[in-house]
Amino acid sequence: MTLKPDLELVSLVKRYGETVAVDGISYHFDAGTYACLLGPSGCGKSSTLRMIAGHESVSDGAVLLGGRDVSHLPPAKRGTAMMFQNYALFPHLSVRDNVAFSLKMQGTDATTRKSRANEMLELVDMLPLADRLPAQLSGGQQQRAALARALITKPEVLLLDEPLSALDPFLRIKMRAELRKLQRELGITFIHVTHGQDEALALADEIVVMNNARIEQAGATRTVFEAPKTAFVARFLGSHNVVTMPEGKIAIRTDALRIRPAGAARLPATVTAIEYQGTHVALTASIPGDQEVTALLSDRDFFDAPKMEGEAIGLDWDAQEAHALAG
Template sequence: MRSDLDLELVKLTKRYGDTVAVDGIDHLFHAGTYACLLGPSGCGKSSTLRMIAGHEGVSAGSVVLGGRDVSQLPPAKRGTAMMFQSYALFPHLSVADNVAFSLRMKGVDAAARKARALEMLDLVDMTAHADRLPAQLSGGQQQRVALARALVTEPQVLLLDEPLSALDPFLRVRMRGELRRLQRELGITFVHVTHGQDEALALADEIVVMNNAVIEQAGPTRAVFDAPATAFVARFLGSHNVIALPDGQFAIRSDALRVTEPGAARLQGRVTGVEYQGTHVALTAATDGDQEVTALLTDQDFFGAPKEPGQAIGLGWDDRAAHLLRA
């Protein structure tokens, strides 16, 4: 069922001269969804986000928010807000003044904008730093301020352009939880651009996988991960093997592969690598037809019957684990 706050992309296109960055994509983001645009560098995901925000002009097609075509409106009139990868905080303004800046531009009086800024800083647990300058903050704190500044205008859609890329791995995981908590608390639509598969899987209700300026596959996160439609999606999401068999090309999750003795198995192979990953062991093998596959085994299973590089093995799987890929 459609909501009056849904975001819809209709034949959305972006050209830079002869280069097509986004090629006539259609997609409906339901209100209140946490969606991730996922894909490699240059696939069109950031151009798509910037067209939604109004920071890039639309070459063709339209951006429709709440049933209203906003394609030609300036960013401040769209009902969207964008959090940039660099955070883009004003170095000479305090944290509170950074957050209140857009309200100041709208002519909101000083008392009202200060109250609203402090409310947003409380939401991101930064009230104690309201009088500091950005240079006095850590990367994670700067990110929280940038979030508060984006949310202060009460947008219908928050747009996030690789917001975690500047953070160290530990903080990145922590801030994923913060973003998810905020989205649930606020109940607004988040559209988040990333090239990190783990980030998208951890955060998103819905994944939109882009490749070569088009949407390759979109849907609920678990559904896309469990049943990738193409070899590109299977490989890009990770944790899948793309295996060519006489009856077609299939995606099989690494944790669904069974390592057996050679002979009666569906695939014959030779171990090329063994990587201990704590709770799991990743075993790579070269199989018939020069295919490389990875089996993810529990440490108990692997060390119960360890394999060495160069050793011949068999590989099997349950029929339900193999998903036929389209060309």
């Protein structure tokens, strides 16, 4: 079996004039990993992806694929393929011809192009629609066509730039499952850019959280979620409260907070909002220091002992549920 190549970013920098969009980031992606670059708009994640793809020049540092420096190679020579946010399908070409386009540019004969395109379309369950034009497809079908077009070159790394952002919420969840299944079947590295933490948590083996052009924290998805190192990561991943205590700043998961009677817990609090979410109830409360926290309770626990806005309560948590933050 041929070993798949790993991907490494070495002190990678991207400057646009005086603006530093990516500031010396380094990270190693094992072969066959599904990784998400996660962060707010303008944090540098898309610039990083485009440098890996070769669609943006590298200002400094290197992109290594299988130990080979590909930083200055054109996109078609790197062993990567990119699926763009807007899918970028040619409107005048059929789905099959869109998928086969890169092979045509390489001079592959028509019979081979058609055969390979059909294989890719079958992989993404689109073969019956091969003769349609892009305008005759739904958003999910266009995404599958773009995915087949990216995969036809047999890349070692597939790069996905916010691939689910144009889809409605229900289709987005369905396509998340399909992307994960496809990645496992192909066994190649997927690097997926998103600003949606739910998307990253659902898809990724590992996440790279970016902020202000740098990596704030990276590693196995569950490890980063369970133990955020900074207030930014704790807040951005969601499901965490960041609380300043006399002994320092800590992160506590929303589902780790326990509601106690007023005066019988670690923190006094006042209920400020209650939001019913079906299986759960989100209870927001103000605490000393002009801070606000949210406790996520099961609907059964909440309605067994309901609280009202303005009610005084106590908040507690197990000691091991609090994580000290660096900043």
